[in-house]
Amino acid sequence: MCGIVGIYLKSEKFESSLGKMLSDMLVNMGSRGPDSAGFAIYKKEEDGEYKYSLCLNNLSFEKFKNELQNKFSFSDIEENSDHVIVKSKDNPKKVLEIITRVFKEVSIVGYGKSIEIFKQVGEPKNVVKKFNLESFSGTHGIGHTRMATESAITTDGSHPYSTGEDECLVHNGSLSNHNNLRRKLKKNGINFNSENDTEVAAGYISNNLSSKKTLKETLKKGLNDLDGFYTFITGTRKGFAVLRDEIGCKPAVIAETDDYVAIASEFQAMAHLPNVNSAKIFEPEPGIVYSWGN
Amino acid sequence: MELDLKKINLREVNEKLQNLDRKQNQRDFSIINPEGNHAICAGLTEEMNVNIKGHVGYYCAGMNQKANITIDGNVGTGVAENMMSGKVHVKGNASQSAGATAHGGLLVIDGDASSRCGISMKGVDIIVKGSVGHMSGFMSQSGNLIVCGDAGEALGDSLYETNIYIRGKVKSLGADCIEKKMDKKHIKKLSKFLKVANIKNLKAESFKRYGSARKLYNFKVDNIGNY
Numbered sequence: 001m002c003g004i005v006g007i008y009l010k011s012e013k014f015e016s017s018l019g020k021m022l023s024d025m026l027v028n029m030g031s032r033g034p035d036s037a038g039f040a041i042y043k044k045e046e047d048g049e050y051k052y053s054l055c056l057n058n059l060s061f062e063k064f065k066n067e068l069q070n071k072f073s074f075s076d077i078e079e080n081s082d083h084v085i086v087k088s089k090d091n092p093k094k095v096l097e098i099i100t101r102v103f104k105e106v107s108i109v110g111y112g113k114s115i116e117i118f119k120q121v122g123e124p125k126n127v128v129k130k131f132n133l134e135s136f137s138g139t140h141g142i143g144h145t146r147m148a149t150e151s152a153i154t155t156d157g158s159h160p161y162s163t164g165e166d167e168c169l170v171h172n173g174s175l176s177n178h179n180n181l182r183r184k185l186k187k188n189g190i191n192f193n194s195e196n197d198t199e200v201a202a203g204y205i206s207n208n209l210s211s212k213k214t215l216k217e218t219l220k221k222g223l224n225d226l227d228g229f230y231t232f233i234t235g236t237r238k239g240f241a242v243l244r245d246e247i248g249c250k251p252a253v254i255a256e257t258d259d260y261v262a263i264a265s266e267f268q269a270m271a272h273l274p275n276v277n278s279a280k281i282f283e284p285e286p287g288i289v290y291s292w293g294n
Numbered sequence: 295m296e297l298d299l300k301k302i303n304l305r306e307v308n309e310k311l312q313n314l315d316r317k318q319n320q321r322d323f324s325i326i327n328p329e330g331n332h333a334i335c336a337g338l339t340e341e342m343n344v345n346i347k348g349h350v351g352y353y354c355a356g357m358n359q360k361a362n363i364t365i366d367g368n369v370g371t372g373v374a375e376n377m378m379s380g381k382v383h384v385k386g387n388a389s390q391s392a393g394a395t396a397h398g399g400l401l402v403i404d405g406d407a408s409s410r411c412g413i414s415m416k417g418v419d420i421i422v423k424g425s426v427g428h429m430s431g432f433m434s435q436s437g438n439l440i441v442c443g444d445a446g447e448a449l450g451d452s453l454y455e456t457n458i459y460i461r462g463k464v465k466s467l468g469a470d471c472i473e474k475k476m477d478k479k480h481i482k483k484l485s486k487f488l489k490v491a492n493i494k495n496l497k498a499e500s501f502k503r504y505g506s507a508r509k510l511y512n513f514k515v516d517n518i519g520n521y
Contacts, residue, residue, distance in 0.1 A: 248409050248428070251371065251389065267349050267370060268330030277348065281368050283389055283408050286428070 002159075002172040003029025003124075003145040003265045004252075006233045006240055007273075008292045011259045014274070019136030021273060023128045025262070026143045028269040030124040032172075033145030036158040037127040038119025040168040040235055041138040045113045049075065052086045052095060053109040053117040053162075055155050064103065071098050081130045083109065083118050092165065107156060107193065112166030114139075114237045119158040140293065142235045144170035150178075156194040163190060163199065164206030166237040171198040172265055173250045175228035201226055205234055219243045219289045231284075233263060239293020248286030255279040261292050295320055300327040304334065311361075314340045332370070335363050338380075352389075355382045358399060374401045377418055390427065393420045396437075402491050409446065412439045415456060421491040431458050432468065440487055442496060450504055454511055458504040459484055461496060470510035474503045 005025040009015060019041065026037055056064055061079045068074065072095050074088040088095055092111060099108060110117040118131040124145045128134070144159035151157045160168040175181075178197040181204060186192070190203040204226065208218035215236055222232075223246065231250040232243045242263055244252055255262045255270050257279045262270050270276055284290050297307050307325065314321070321342040328334055332351035335344055338361040346354070349367035358377040365373070368386035377396040384392075387405035394410070396418030403411075403420070409427035412420050415434040425443030432448070434456035444462035451468020457480070458471075467473075476499070484498035 248390070253368075253370075253389070266330060266351055267368065268332075268351050271329035271349070277367075281349065282387065286409065 001032045001147040003032030003269065004143070004159075004170045004172045004231060004233055005029055005264045005269055006140070006142040006170075006235070006242075006262065008140040008239055008261045009259065010261065010292075013259050015139060016137045018138045018141055020134045021260075021262075022136075022141045022143055023133040024272050025264055025269040026128050026133070026145060027125045028272075029143075029145045029265060032265055033147045034123055035148045035153045036119065036121040036146045036155075037124035037144065038117065038146075038158045038160050038170075039128070039131075039133060039141060039143035040110065040115055040117045040160045040162070041133075041136050041141045042114045042166070042235065042237065043116065043138045045237075046087070049087050049089055050092050050095070050111060050113060051116060052088070052099065052111045053115070054084050054086065054099065054103075055107040055109050055119075056082050056084060057105050057107060057155070059103065059105050064106070067102065071102060080118065080132070082120070083131065085116055109155075110160075110162030110168060112162075112237065115162065115166045115168060115235070117160055117162055117168060119144075119160065120155055121153050121158065140235065140240060142168060142170050142233050142240060150174055150197045151195040154194070157196050159198055160235070161196070161199045161202035163192075163202040164209060166235075167202070167206055167209065168235045169198060169202040169205060170233050171201060172231045172252075173229035173245070175201060175226055175230065177227040181225070197228070201230070201232065202234075209236075215241050215294045216289050216291055223287055231265070236294055239291065241289055241291035241294060242284050243289050244284055244286045246287040252284050253281065254284055254290070255281045295323050297323060297325045298327055299325060299329065299331060299334075304331050308333070308336060311335060311342070311344065312337050312339065314342060328367070330370070335361070338363070341380075349386070358382060368405070373403075374399070374418070377401065387424070388422075392422075393418050396420075398437075400490065406443065411441075412437075412456070415439065419487065421487055421493075423491070423493065425462065428465070429468065431456055431471075434458075438483075438487065440484065440491075440501070442493065450506070452510055453506050455506060459501040460504065461501045464502075464504070467504065470507050471504055472507045474505045476501070476503045 076087040078085045159170045162168040175197040178200040185203045231252045324345040328348040330351045336356040339359045341360045352370040353372045355363045364383045374382040375394040377399040379399045381400045384403045388407040390409045392407045393401045401420045403422045406424035411426040411430040413432045417437045419438045421440045428446035431450040435454040440459045445464045448468035450471030481498045
């Protein structure tokens with residue numbers, strides 16, 4: 001089943017309450033996905049600085065922090081439950097290589113100039129509390145509540161998936177050709193950390209974006225290459241896009257006002273958003289890419 | 295009587311309406327703050343008027359009998375699914391599978407309905423003032439599906455004896471669905487429906503009629519080799 005949610009702010013009015021809005025939506029979608037939850041928040045870029053969202057798993061924060069010294073230069077390190085956000089101006093390729101090589105038990109959840117990602121197993125209401133999502137501010141955000149079908153209930157098996165700079169993907173549905181596609185993408189140098197189908201779709205999108213295709217073109221191409229059921233929300237630094245497969249079994253509803261665009265699997269997740277009753281509310285048509293800010 | 299879903303929980307509201315107290319002469323209800331809840335007004339069996347003020351979730355007014363239910367907003371998947379009688383009026387848009395498997399009654403949707411509107415309908419009359427999505431009328435068996443706007447792909451796929459009237463464009467017809475001639479009796483019947491739904495600006499003559507070619511659901515001895 002799974003629940004997916006997203007908000008893109010069109011004005012600055014709600015930036016400080018983005019976390020609260022997204023948190024309420026995720027908690028409401030707990031009924032669609034009680035196994036794990038995760039969210040990506042896009043914040044304003046800080047000059048030339050990259051942020052790395054890492055899950056420490058069983059490694060202690062102190063130990064990680066100590067060992068990180070001298071490996072590469074970082075300007076800040078922020079602990080949030082079992083996740084950390086490391087900020088650095090170093091080359092991301094170098095940083096990612098060092099983290100992968102030195103810290104075997106650490107999972108790289110995502111990186112970029114704007115994105116911060118947190119995900120963990122457990123009921124969505126507990127996960128959002130653990131990371132204190134309500135306190136976050138930002139320009140747009142995407143979230144997911146998971147009912148596991150395709151792979152195990154682990155942090156790596158939770159959404160959102162990020163396989164490229166400032167990119168992320170959440171998915172309601174299942175893909176049937178992900179093994180073949182994974183093999184092909186691995187040849188193109190895309191790394192995968194799980195057996196999950198959605199991670200393959202995220203890798204597929206990253207692969208196309210890196211070959212200079214736009215997000216809209218990439219998703220349109222995906223209609224032919226990705227076999228299965230899906231409603232996707234894919235986030236980039238500037239905004240997000242929504243795509244449902246052409247059969248359209250997986251639900252989605254969009255509410256748009258002058259201040260924001262919100263999307264969720266069910267309307268009830270958005271029922272508490274400001275002025276939602278005067279919003280333009282519609283169901284995205286299957287097979288059509290909807291995007292904002294991109 | 296006003297029922298506030300912020301104050302009373304959904305199950306209590308539904309139970310109250312499902313077990314109407316006949317001693318009290320109260321048959322007019324309005325439900326406020328529906329906030330996208332699922333299965334609001336499912337399983338009503340008595341004559342009453344219910345006005346839901348806001349957007350609702352899945353299976354609103356499912357299995358309805360006799361009740362007259364108006365939704366002043368959008369509805370989620372499966373509005374009036376398996377309705378037996380009565381009337382359900384959606385003032386906004388409907389999600390997929392509106393009126394699915396419904397046996398009777400009238401479903402009016404002022405906006406658009408998405409995919410699979412009237413899937414497997416068994417006698418209900420559905421009037422959509424906007425457009426319908428793909429696979430509408432799929433395997434529909436009986437009743438009337440009237441669409442004032444356009445229809446998506448594979449309209450009426452594998453249908454039995456439902457009459458489909460579309461005023462706008464049909465993207466494609468499904469298997470065994472064909473356009474049929476509009477006779478006087480069809481125009482008369484359709485005009486009645488338009489009147490019921492308070493549609494004054496459209497003429498029955500401007501609709502096209504679709505139905506089953508009856509080649510798919512009858513056993514044909516010539517096809518024996520295919521079994």
